[in-house]
Amino acid sequence: LFPLFLSKGLPKPYNFEHATKKTKRAWKHELESQTIRVLYCLVRHLDDKSPEDAKARLIAKFVEDETKCDRLVELLLQYDQKARQAEYQFYRSDVEESLEGDEDAIQLAALDAKLQGGGELCHRLGAMAAYLCCESQRCHGRILDQLKLQQSGISLVKATVQEFASVLGPGTTHQEQLNS
Numbered sequence: 001l002f003p004l005f006l007s008k009g010l011p012k013p014y015n016f017e018h019a020t021k022k023t024k025r026a027w028k029h030e031l032e033s034q035t036i037r038v039l040y041c042l043v044r045h046l047d048d049k050s051p052e053d054a055k056a057r058l059i060a061k062f063v064e065d066e067t068k069c070d071r072l073v074e075l076l077l078q079y080d081q082k083a084r085q086a087e088y089q090f091y092r093s094d095v096e097e098s099l100e101g102d103e104d105a106i107q108l109a110a111l112d113a114k115l116q117g118g119g120e121l122c123h124r125l126g127a128m129a130a131y132l133c134c135e136s137q138r139c140h141g142r143i144l145d146q147l148k149l150q151q152s153g154i155s156l157v158k159a160t161v162q163e164f165a166s167v168l169g170p171g172t173t174h175q176e177q178l179n180s
Contacts, residue, residue, distance in 0.1 A: 004035040040124040043131045073146035079122035086117020126160025
């Protein structure tokens with residue numbers, strides 16, 4: 001899973017050498033998306049009661065190799081930018097004008113555009129970063145350093161997790177886990 005997360009040694013589908021650049025890019029994006037989702041599920045469902053110290057072993061993978069934290073920050077910033085761009089494109093499009101007068105529908109459509117444009121993966125990456133920051137001081141330091149290096153800050157992670165929790169709706173266990 002981690003070589004896929006780091007984009008090293010990516011598998012190639014059958015007849016990949018005859019594929020177009022667009023097809024290759026789509027394949028790589030889909031592989032990256034699914035890898036992020038699987039890692040997020042591990043972060044979401046592993047706890048102190050998990051068998052064979054699974055939670056500690058997952059965190060240790062990020063601690064022992066700092067490139068994993070670096071990649072997490074890189075992807076977080078990349079998908080945050082994509083989500084912001086998608087939301088900006090929505091507000092520049094004619095869709096907003098067609099929903100004129102219905103503020104709730106506009107906000108919902110803007111959120112949908114943002115999530116479709118990369119916001120969903122950004123939320124998951126932000127939750128993973130927050131989880132690692134809470135569970136490991138070394139990961140927290142490395143993530144913070146990388147965010148500062150990219151002229152950002154931990155407030156990006158906080159805002160992403162808060163937005164993710166608000167999208168889930170009140171009273172869910174998932175939202176409680178994100179808030180904690």
